[in-house]
Amino acid sequence: xETRISTADSSVLGRRERVGGDQAARxxxxxxxxxxxxxRRWVAENLMLGxxxxxxxxxxxxxxxxxxxxxxxxxxxRLSPYFRASEVLRNRLRKRDWLLACYRKLERLxxxxxxxxRRHRPTRDEFLREYYASNRxxxxxxxxxxxxxxxKWSLDYFAATCxxxxxxxxxxxxxxxxxxxNSDQFVGRVRFGxxxxxxxxxxxxxxxxxxxxxxxxxxxxxxxxxxxVREFREYLRDDMPSxxxxxxxxxxxxxxxxxxxxxxxMAQVVGRKLVKLVPSWDMPLMQNFxxxxxxxxxxxxxxAPSPPLNQPQVIECVLNPGEVxxxxxxxxxxxxxxxxxxxxxxxxxxxDNDFSSFYxxxxxx
Numbered sequence: 001x002e003t004r005i006s007t008a009d010s011s012v013l014g015r016r017e018r019v020g021g022d023q024a025a026r027x028x029x030x031x032x033x034x035x036x037x038x039x040r041r042w043v044a045e046n047l048m049l050g051x052x053x054x055x056x057x058x059x060x061x062x063x064x065x066x067x068x069x070x071x072x073x074x075x076x077x078r079l080s081p082y083f084r085a086s087e088v089l090r091n092r093l094r095k096r097d098w099l100l101a102c103y104r105k106l107e108r109l110x111x112x113x114x115x116x117x118r119r120h121r122p123t124r125d126e127f128l129r130e131y132y133a134s135n136r137x138x139x140x141x142x143x144x145x146x147x148x149x150x151x152k153w154s155l156d157y158f159a160a161t162c163x164x165x166x167x168x169x170x171x172x173x174x175x176x177x178x179x180x181x182n183s184d185q186f187v188g189r190v191r192f193g194x195x196x197x198x199x200x201x202x203x204x205x206x207x208x209x210x211x212x213x214x215x216x217x218x219x220x221x222x223x224x225x226x227x228x229v230r231e232f233r234e235y236l237r238d239d240m241p242s243x244x245x246x247x248x249x250x251x252x253x254x255x256x257x258x259x260x261x262x263x264x265x266m267a268q269v270v271g272r273k274l275v276k277l278v279p280s281w282d283m284p285l286m287q288n289f290x291x292x293x294x295x296x297x298x299x300x301x302x303x304a305p306s307p308p309l310n311q312p313q314v315i316e317c318v319l320n321p322g323e324v325x326x327x328x329x330x331x332x333x334x335x336x337x338x339x340x341x342x343x344x345x346x347x348x349x350x351x352d353n354d355f356s357s358f359y360x361x362x363x364x365x
Contacts, residue, residue: 116138144269172208282312
């Protein structure tokens with residue numbers, strides 16, 4: 001099943017990497033490590049995830065434990081009544097993964113399942129029936145034709161309109177790999193005009209980016225810009241200004257694979273973005289290890305429109321100015337700026353979009 005982890009996967013390698021270097025080599029009999037509760041937790045976790053005991057023992061020995069100690073601890077974990085009780089929960093998860101695999105198999109029977117369809121302004125009923133309620137992405141064209149932003153928005157316009165106001169921006173993102181997970185640690189404050197200058201002069205970089213994570217402060221600071229945006233009355237409510245977000249960054253910005261807790265519209269105003277999507281039923285195949293985040297590196301993950309059933313279906317598209325991408329709830333996505341880009345996103349759909357009120361998986365998963 002998709003929940004199982006082998007020694008090539010994240011849980012085992014994560015501990016190996018923490019040991020690192022020469023310590024990971026097979027020890028001599030004079031260099032035997034004591035076994036602690038953190039290692040016992042690690043053994044139990046990997047057993048519950050289906051890793052073979054022999055593979056777990058191999059990793060333990062490579063990390064400094066005597067073979068007989070490794071074998072004894074693995075046997076103790078397997079015979080523990082606490083571990084045996086956890087097998088009930090494991091079986092429930094396996095049943096749910098089986099059901100997701102059924103959905104995956106059925107969806108891949110649909111012609112065109114490995115592509116993102118482009119539709120010119122579907123009606124509200126068509127959008128609800130064919131995409132929103134079916135959990136399928138779509139690129140909508142023509143819906144932004146009447147936006148003043150499509151002709152007015154530029155770096156010069158931003159500087160002239162809101163340049164003297166202070167905004168929050170994600171800064172120094174290149175200093176750590178988990179800039180998205182720990183986004184609150186990368187918030188910097190700068191005048192909007194200065195940020196515009198940074199974007200103009202940056203070239204190709206992921207070091208700074210104004211994102212939805214900065215929206216609380218920026219809602220007022222650059223609020224005038226929303227006068228240039230027309231709500232999608234066919235699909236959205238027009239009384240929820242908190243359900244809209246502004247993104248501005250240089251070429252090279254990267255949002256790693258993750259899923260949202262709502263359905264989402266991603267409307268491209270300036271520049272292009274490369275988007276890789278993975279259907280929600282493929283989540284067990286995407287190493288979703290913490291909250292909404294995935295360990296899969298979208299930078300090196302090729303599109304895979306027709307993969308084997310035990311591999312995720314990665315669907316790739318380029319979102320052009322004037323196009324709106326519908327991102328369904330639970331759909332994992334990776335986004336990369338191909339140019340200086342401006343995007344606005346919306347979550348205030350006319351249909352039920354409350355999926356976070358019963359979500360409680362904020363920690364490791």
